[in-house]
Amino acid sequence: MSEALEAACRSLERLLERGGDADTLAAELDEAGIYDVLLLDEGAFAMGGALARVAARDMKAPPLGDTLVVRWLLADPGRRLEGPTPALAFAGTPPSARLQRRGRDFALDGSLRNVPWTGDTIATVLALEGVPHLVLVSRLAKPVRTWLNLAGEVRATVEFSGSETVSALPLPSHIFLDRPFLVAAYLRAAELLGAMETAFSLTCRYSGERRQFGRPIAQFQAVQHMLARMAVTLGMVRVAVRKAGDMLDIGDGAVAIASAKALASAAAQEVAAIAHQVHGAIGFTEEYPLGHATRRLWAWRDDYGNEEFWSQAVGAAALYWRRDLWEKVVDGDERADRDLRRILAAVEFCP
Amino acid sequence: MFESFTIPDPRQLVALRHRVRRFIDDEIAAGRFRRGVNSWMTWNRPFSERCAAAGFVGMTLPETYGGHGRSFLERHVVVEELLAAGAPLASHWIADRQSGPQILRHGTESVRRRLLPEIAAGRCSFAIGMSEPDVGSDLASVKTRGEPVEGGFRLYGTKLWTSNADKADWLIALCRTAPATENRHAGLTQVLVDLKRDGVTVRPVGTIAGETDFCEVHFDSYFVPHEEVLGEAGQGWALVMQELVSERSGPDRFLSTYSLLATALEQGVVGDDRTRDVGRAVVMLGALQSMSLAVAASVASGGSAETEAVMVKDAGTTFEQDLPEIIRRASSLRPARSGDGLAEMLGLSVLYSPSFSLRGGTREILRSIVARGVGMR
Numbered sequence: 001m002s003e004a005l006e007a008a009c010r011s012l013e014r015l016l017e018r019g020g021d022a023d024t025l026a027a028e029l030d031e032a033g034i035y036d037v038l039l040l041d042e043g044a045f046a047m048g049g050a051l052a053r054v055a056a057r058d059m060k061a062p063p064l065g066d067t068l069v070v071r072w073l074l075a076d077p078g079r080r081l082e083g084p085t086p087a088l089a090f091a092g093t094p095p096s097a098r099l100q101r102r103g104r105d106f107a108l109d110g111s112l113r114n115v116p117w118t119g120d121t122i123a124t125v126l127a128l129e130g131v132p133h134l135v136l137v138s139r140l141a142k143p144v145r146t147w148l149n150l151a152g153e154v155r156a157t158v159e160f161s162g163s164e165t166v167s168a169l170p171l172p173s174h175i176f177l178d179r180p181f182l183v184a185a186y187l188r189a190a191e192l193l194g195a196m197e198t199a200f201s202l203t204c205r206y207s208g209e210r211r212q213f214g215r216p217i218a219q220f221q222a223v224q225h226m227l228a229r230m231a232v233t234l235g236m237v238r239v240a241v242r243k244a245g246d247m248l249d250i251g252d253g254a255v256a257i258a259s260a261k262a263l264a265s266a267a268a269q270e271v272a273a274i275a276h277q278v279h280g281a282i283g284f285t286e287e288y289p290l291g292h293a294t295r296r297l298w299a300w301r302d303d304y305g306n307e308e309f310w311s312q313a314v315g316a317a318a319l320y321w322r323r324d325l326w327e328k329v330v331d332g333d334e335r336a337d338r339d340l341r342r343i344l345a346a347v348e349f350c351p
Numbered sequence: 352m353f354e355s356f357t358i359p360d361p362r363q364l365v366a367l368r369h370r371v372r373r374f375i376d377d378e379i380a381a382g383r384f385r386r387g388v389n390s391w392m393t394w395n396r397p398f399s400e401r402c403a404a405a406g407f408v409g410m411t412l413p414e415t416y417g418g419h420g421r422s423f424l425e426r427h428v429v430v431e432e433l434l435a436a437g438a439p440l441a442s443h444w445i446a447d448r449q450s451g452p453q454i455l456r457h458g459t460e461s462v463r464r465r466l467l468p469e470i471a472a473g474r475c476s477f478a479i480g481m482s483e484p485d486v487g488s489d490l491a492s493v494k495t496r497g498e499p500v501e502g503g504f505r506l507y508g509t510k511l512w513t514s515n516a517d518k519a520d521w522l523i524a525l526c527r528t529a530p531a532t533e534n535r536h537a538g539l540t541q542v543l544v545d546l547k548r549d550g551v552t553v554r555p556v557g558t559i560a561g562e563t564d565f566c567e568v569h570f571d572s573y574f575v576p577h578e579e580v581l582g583e584a585g586q587g588w589a590l591v592m593q594e595l596v597s598e599r600s601g602p603d604r605f606l607s608t609y610s611l612l613a614t615a616l617e618q619g620v621v622g623d624d625r626t627r628d629v630g631r632a633v634v635m636l637g638a639l640q641s642m643s644l645a646v647a648a649s650v651a652s653g654g655s656a657e658t659e660a661v662m663v664k665d666a667g668t669t670f671e672q673d674l675p676e677i678i679r680r681a682s683s684l685r686p687a688r689s690g691d692g693l694a695e696m697l698g699l700s701v702l703y704s705p706s707f708s709l710r711g712g713t714r715e716i717l718r719s720i721v722a723r724g725v726g727m728r
Contacts, residue, residue: 002357204725204726204727207727208727218727221719223727224718224719224722224727225715225718225719225722227722227725227727228665228717228718228719228721228722228725229718231352231662231721231722231724231725232662232665232666232721234352235352235353235642235659235662236638236639236642236666238352238353238354239353239356239358239638239641239642239645240637240638240641242353242358243358243641246358246360250360250362255637256637258634259633259634259637259638262630262631262634263634263635263638266631307631308627310630310634311627311628311630311631311634312626312627312630313630314629314630314633314634315625315626315627315628315629315630315631315633316626316630317630317633318616318629318630318633319616319621319623319626319629321616322616322617322619323613323616323617325612325613325616325633326435326609326613327368327372329633329636329637329640330361330368330431330637330640331361331362331365331368332360332361332362332365333365
């Protein structure tokens with residue numbers, strides 16, 4: 001599997017290097033099969049995480065993770081819509097939006113927050129009569145309130161009037177209600193990792209080139225230790241994201257995903273801070289590339305649950321497991337994942 | 352930096368974990384030990400012998416030398432389970448972790464036949480003879496000297512901070528047997544020292560934690576026969592670097608204070624309003640366990656993981672130091688130095704905490720090693 005994974009990462013890198021406008025790039029990625037990797041029979045999630053991470057290292061390409069999730073949920077090629085992939089959003093806990101039947105059609109009421117706004121179709125996951133559904137909404141009736149997150153990405157609060165165009169498809173039975181959210185969180189952790197890697201490699205290169213007091217600043221022990229801290233943090237996130245992908249390919253992966261996202265979100269600040277500190281003023285400018293990576297870190301760390309949300313869930317699980325904590329953490333037993341998912345369903349979450 | 356490291360599938364290791372847990376359950380049920388912090392420093396020779404009889408000591412030593420011919424990964428998993436249980440491992444700890452493997456690699460055949468079966472049986476304890484009064488991080492500057500004499504060397508000098516040397520049987524000492532050249536690493540030799548023979552005296556050194564697990568070891572004309580030299584004379588630097596990799600690649604560098612978390616949860620002393628603090632700690636625990644396991648898997652398959660092992664130690668010892676603070680702030684416990692409950696365990700953890708980032712390589716040295724490992728030196 002890892003050879004195929006390596007090859008896929010390299011081919012994605014080549015496509016990204018070619019650049020071009022967003023639509024052309026999207027078409028090329030689609031044609032290369034990259035958008036459908038979560039539908040692979042084996043190692044789909046390890047592959048998805050690896051590709052999302054590679055894409056996130058590139059500072060111009062839009063994040064890949066959400067697209068992978070929507071394609072995975074759509075699954076059947078016959079269900080695909082014309083035009084760009086719908087934007088992915090979740091309703092949180094308790095859900096801020098509700099799906100209802102209206103004769104042979106569907107309607108939505110409530111709202112969705114922090115939607116990556118494309119002005120087009122939105123995809124979300126809601127339960128109807130106990131069955132998880134993939135819900136696609138377009139032709140919104142009410143005006144949408146947009147804002148810019150720190151990475152300059154448009155986000156929206158979308159309110160439903162009941163007259164939008166809504167289609168709803170039951171998810172395949174092996175995809176339980178919270179799995180799409182878990183997968184999205186995992187991919188966002190992989191993207192945080194990619195942005196961290198860019199910040200790290202820029203920092204290594206800069207400190208090796210920038211000279212003060214007659215030598216590269218990388219020769220000062222203080223700087224070396226800052227780089228070491230960054231490297232250790234990066235290594236930790238790298239391993240945690242890999243583990244989450246492995247566990248997702250085996251089962252629910254909830255415990256591993258919670259850990260990976262909590263770590264990645266928490267690591268974002270340390271990595272961004274050290275990167276800027278080593279770079280000095282030049283790193284603080286718009287034209288130098290570091291800010292593109294660090295602004296993504298500051299924006300993405302709060303998507304799909306930040307370190308507070310996931311630590312709360314893991315902590316509640318630990319307080320429940322008590323003396324069983326060690327084996328729940330290390331055995332890879334799916335009962336640990338089920339416990340965490342049950343706890344997650346009760347932790348308040350507002351996207 | 353972990354890029355090509357795989358994390359072993361946990362399901363394949365569960366059967367082995369269960370074997371260790373059954374052994375631990377029996378030991379606890381029979382009242383033979385109580386869970387503790389820093390348990391790899393807790394001396395219990397009878398426990399080590401029973402642990403060895405259960406097949407958990409000398410696991411990676413070949414069966415021809417009394418070992419079990421198991422993989423480095425399997426040993427790692429067993430040690431994880433023993434440490435997570437807070438079991439008293441000190442009396443076989445150093446021998447099992449590094450001295451035995453070092454003797455296997457570099458000892459003469461007669462030394463291997465004499466000592467390895469005893470190590471695997473949990474009956475032969477070792478100490479580490481590296482640090483000296485004037486030598487800590489700068490190990491190449493050791494002043495203990497081995498004067499060439501007929502048949503071997505005579506040792507003169509002093510080792511310091513030697514954990515449990517007052518209880519151990521043997522020690523592996525790094526000494527200088529030939530003057531340094533431009534290469535300050537040349538002329539060093541590792542030798543075996545039988546702590547019961549003439550010419551070596553041991554004095555325990557008290558610590559602020561109220562224990563005497565540090566020692567001073569003084570050599571005054573201690574005779575080392577050639578057959579008790581490890582490897583070739585003058586090759587000691589390369590040997591001691593290998594020994595340090597063994598020392599740094601294990602799971603002990605994040606589990607020293609785990610018993611505190613386990614016991615705090617068991618006794619329900621953490622308030623609900625501190626759930627997030629516990630969550631953060633558990634997330635870190637899982638991350639360190641995955642990293643440490645990935646290092647072990649890499650070493651087991653013949654890879655080198657020197658930088659990664661050091662990274663795990665750096666992050667791990669920070670976690671070990673943070674955990675007592677997390678428990679103290681999340682509960683209403685007052686750390687104590689008397690009694691034998693959770694408050695005392697917390698007290699011991701707080702007192703020991705400075706030592707975690709000092710022993711086995713101080714944090715600042717480790718960070719310089721990491722910086723070099725990522726190409727910045």
